[in-house]
Amino acid sequence: MPAAAFEQVVLRLPRADELPELRTSLVDALLLGTLPDEARTDGDEVLAAAQADYARLLEALYAQGFYGASVRILLDGREAATIAPLNAPDTVDSVQVIVEPGARFDLGVTDIAPRPPTAEPFEDFRTGAPALATTVRDAAQSTVEGWEELGFAKAQVTDQDIIARHERNRLDVIVRVAPGPRLRFGDVTVGGQSAVRAPRVRQIAGIPRGETFSPDAVERAADRLRSTGTFRSATITEAEEPNADGTLDFTIDVIDREPRRIGAGAEISSLQGLTLTGFWLHRNILGGAERLRIEGEAAQLGGTSGGPDYSLSARFEKPAVYGPDTRFFALAAIEYTDEPDYIDQTVRLELGATREFSDALTGSLGIALRNSRITDRFLPRDADGDYPEREFTLLSFPTSLEWDLRDSALNATEGYFLRAEVEPFAVVSGDGDSGARTELDARAYYSVGENVVLAARGQLGAVVGPDALDAPPEFLFYSGGGGTVRGQPFRSLDAEYDGIDLGGRSFAGLSGEVRVDVRENISVVGFYDVGYVGSEPFGFDDGDWHSGAGLGLRYDTTIGPLRLDVAGPVSGGTGEGVQIYLGIGQAF
Incomplete structure (x- = not known):
């Protein structure tokens, strides 16, 4: 026969209707109310929780300003405070908590x-x-x-x-x-068994030796160490006593993550087909918290819009170069893109640096060399039945600025995000004109109550300088698909140039979502997306619009929400039928 157990905790609070916040605080403070079923059959467990609850309830009362309160906790009618631990009952059938709050002070x-x-x-x-x-x-x-x-x-x-x-x-x-004496930062030592060299740990942390002490500087130093991804934890401890010269020493203790990591991902769309990604990462390849990430992608496998696309890239990053907040990077990439209008074979090399100006503001500046061989399928074939080819080399200076005030990058419910990019480029060899490509991505999130989130996104893009027929195809803009207008086929909206359809020299997109939680880890989403592509860099008089709308389902996991979107076209002549999108993370 199973042991007896109390079914509920009865809380008696006079004037409970007048003190709803106090009642909620008391209920939240009760350990007795959170005991698992197996513990409720054990008198020792119940008595220990009850005797701990006296202090927890008084703390909740003091937090609300009630300093003359009395608390009684009765276990089968006996005051828990009077029961000796060695005389705990075998079982408890009923629990009553009686609180007389008295007057608020x-x-x-x-x-x-x-x-x-x-x-x-x-x-x-x-x-x-x-x-x-x-x-x-x-x-x-x-x-x-x-x-x-x-x-x-x-x-x-x-x-x-x-x-x-x-x-x-x-x-x-x-x-x-x-207050004590005003102090300056002193010596910094590194503890633990990290594989990262101690001078590099100090360099990455960037504690400003000799400057006036600042708790914000200490917190930023710990954040810099964590943001490298090399360390599982990073703590900075100040010395118990300052030095005679008015300085204060610090100790940095870090614990390393596993140096190597591999990962893979998949996303499927009813039109674009299957996208597979994989990567290999080394977090400390040279002993100074440098990262090397090699990544490959195969996209549009089985899709109906062009052939398969492939890419392979390697990115090297070194933190704390020219100051603790600046990170150097080097990138090498090979890309093969098979689209209905063109085939693009590109080799790209890029060097640059990113800088964190604050917790929310990050900038990036690079120099890139790109060699592309383009097969123009939109032009007539030659006498041998081949499409014309062109090859060129571009020198560009990709620059970006990102302002991120979201509460979460994967599943934001409050805040704003703004990213601006500009990439001036010059033709080093081959035909074409120099110019620049710009993009702007703005997002906003607003919670309505506890279960509803409103999300909005606006996108703008433009290519100035070369004509569309001479520009690198990957610089031109299309609309349709998961990243722009759901419900419209992938890259289905382009621009027209004297009877030739190509990507546009301008783009505008607007998306809105209503996300509603229906259960603890399940939410439904309604969305509407609009996209525009034009043949000129500015204005909205020489292009076309289309839109799509649909419903989605989200299932929250530790790595982000699993996403299922089902959408169809609303306006424009670029598609029909239903599109399905699966992925990880919110659409934006």
């Missing part, structure tokens, strides 16, 4: 000193305001942090008198803070 005397000269007046920590324990704690914490931000690394609370005056329902708070 207000703040009386509020004195925290000394405060840093840059401190602003407290908004909630003032006489007459609700005496929430969180308010008191935050006021003391912000005072200490204010001194730390000015370089006083050892600032701390040295004395506090917190007096609850029950006759007047007031809480007097007197706190004394010792």
